[in-house]
Amino acid sequence: xxxxxxxxxxxxxxxxxxxxxxxxxxxxxxxxxxxxxxxxxxxxxxxxxxxxxxxxxxxxxxxxxxxxxxxxxxxxxxxxxxxxxxxxxxxxxxxxxxxxxxxxxxxxxxxxxxxxxxxxxxxxxxxxxxxxxxxxxxxxxx
Amino acid sequence: xxxxxxxxxxxxxxxxxxxxxxxxxxxxxxxxxxxxxxxxxxxxxxxxxxxxxxxxxxxxxxxxxxxxxxxxxxxxxxxxxxxxxxxxxx
Numbered sequence: 412x413x414x415x416x417x418x419x420x421x422x423x424x425x426x427x428x429x430x431x432x433x434x435x436x437x438x439x440x441x442x443x444x445x446x447x448x449x450x451x452x453x454x455x456x457x458x459x460x461x462x463x464x465x466x467x468x469x470x471x472x473x474x475x476x477x478x479x480x481x482x483x484x485x486x487x488x489x490x491x492x493x494x495x496x497x498x499x500x501x502x503x504x505x506x507x508x509x510x511x512x513x514x515x516x517x518x519x520x521x522x523x524x525x526x527x528x529x530x531x532x533x534x535x536x537x538x539x540x541x542x543x544x545x546x547x548x549x550x551x552x553x
Numbered sequence: 554x555x556x557x558x559x560x561x562x563x564x565x566x567x568x569x570x571x572x573x574x575x576x577x578x579x580x581x582x583x584x585x586x587x588x589x590x591x592x593x594x595x596x597x598x599x600x601x602x603x604x605x606x607x608x609x610x611x612x613x614x615x616x617x618x619x620x621x622x623x624x625x626x627x628x629x630x631x632x633x634x635x636x637x638x639x640x641x642x643x
Contacts, residue, residue: 436640438640454640458641462643463641463642463643464641464642464643465639465640465641466639466640466641468610468612468617468619468639469617471610471637471639471640472610472612472615472617472635472637475635475637488640490642499642500642500643501643502641502642502643503642503643506608506638506639506641506642507642508561508563508608508638508639508640509562509563509640510562510563511562
């Protein structure tokens with residue numbers, strides 16, 4: 412199960428809407444072994460594409476250095492799908508490389524950059540196996 | 554040349570759980586070969602028949618080796634090498 416604050420859910424959805432129709436991507440870091448996402452880190456999609464995302468390699472190194480310095484791990488790795496459902500694509504599964512992370516997908520296919528309904532789902536992706544998990548959204552601060 | 558190599562979580566199965574290992578080599582290709590000699594299986598996760606895998610990033614000090622000389626990048630004593638899988642998808 413992913414337990415996450417309303418504020419962080421809103422941050423991911425706002426980022427997905429802002430970058431629509433391109434895919435948005437980022438990380439929510441949290442203290443090692445806590446399992447709790449706390450620090451929202453939106454990343455640039457270096458691919459600037461509606462069908463692909465990739466963190467810029469220099470940004471990626473800086474992100475991992477920052478997390479190391481803060482004793483954090485990427486608790487959540489999120490990205491958006493802008494024309495399809497919030498479910499990992501074959502590429503997502505093939506490239507998933509953080510077995511400890513919650514992979515969160517946000518779909519903006521219904522409302523694009525506008526306010527309104529959205530899909531947000533969370534998955535574990537380990538060795539090519541996808542397992543959906545429950546998302547428990549809690550009031551900020553809980 | 555002896556260098557520290559930082560290993561990402563997903564490859565620590567090859568290093569007995571170690572986050573960093575030491576390796577020897579005058580070029581990145583030699584360092585990767587030395588890693589493979591001491592941690593069998595890791596080389597295949599870094600390289601394919603065309604060279605460095607598309608979705609693996611290797612940095613010498615703070616520079617992505619794709620902006621240096623790739624696998625031919627010269628390695629100096631006490632350089633630090635960081636391996637990070639790309640965070641990417643579709």
